Amino acid sequence: MVVEAGLGRGHRDFRKMRLHTLPSSRPAAEIWKAVRDSGETVEDQPAYQRMRSEDDLDQCGMTLLAGKAVGAPFVGAVAATLVLSEILRLLHGGCVHGMIDLDLLGLERRVASRHENSFAGFNPGFTDAEEAHDTRPFG
Template identity: 70%
Template sequence: MVLRAGAEAALQDVDEITESTESTSILTEAAMTGTKKTRAMAAWAERRGFRAAIQERLFAADFKRQPQEPAIALCGLDNAVGRRALDQIGFDMIVEAGLGRGYRDFRTMRLHTLPGARPTAEMWKRVAQAETFEDRPAYERLLADGVLDRCGMTLLAGKAVGAPFVGAVAGALGAL
């Protein structure tokens, strides 16, 4: 696949860029803190000749691609609920990059192309609620005192670890 100037990119996310985003993203900088991720990335894409459409809502099964919207999705979701919905959205082709979750496998990536032989609900089965650490008093104090932001707290709690080079490689491979 070759992306060309003038091509349209539809960007979907609900998050804002935080101080911790700078350490996990190669396309953001400190001056972007507080900006919606979709808006910052739309500006980045438009400076390079792309057209960008923005969707600032949660990704779920009721998210439906319209005929005039891009038919190919390059995505990286951070939860099984969103992944389970991927084949219900209406894209002709999806390349989904899944990154490792913890300190042992943060360099791991898995690429999936859809539609596939199995439905996404079968690929990403429902899992029991994972143990949470964020509501424990020590973590709540660190967050309240400003020692950590939500991402830093999650890192300490043993959950997702972000490494910008892994996302960059996954994005490049997904665009091939």
């Protein structure tokens, strides 16, 4: 079982995340198809144009800045917490989500779907402490 999280990649969607639990009914290659370029040039946005006109940034620097992914630590922290929560769900016998789609700017519009497998027979390599307890003396 693998739980992975993908984060938004630009200035418009850096607060978004999508988690998948694998194996899934959809292969990983289908889930993460190549991202198509929207054709939008970030350098044409007003903030970048203002920085360039004020000589705060040259064309080369603007391209490098605009080409980098925008991120914020709190987004990664939330995604990591959700990934860990899926593992804890499994370990405690709860239902596991197959996909969680979330925008931190609009939590009321989140989407979560239950995984099609129950994982009831899945052995993650842990046993209950009571079952594992050996009452024989060391010897």
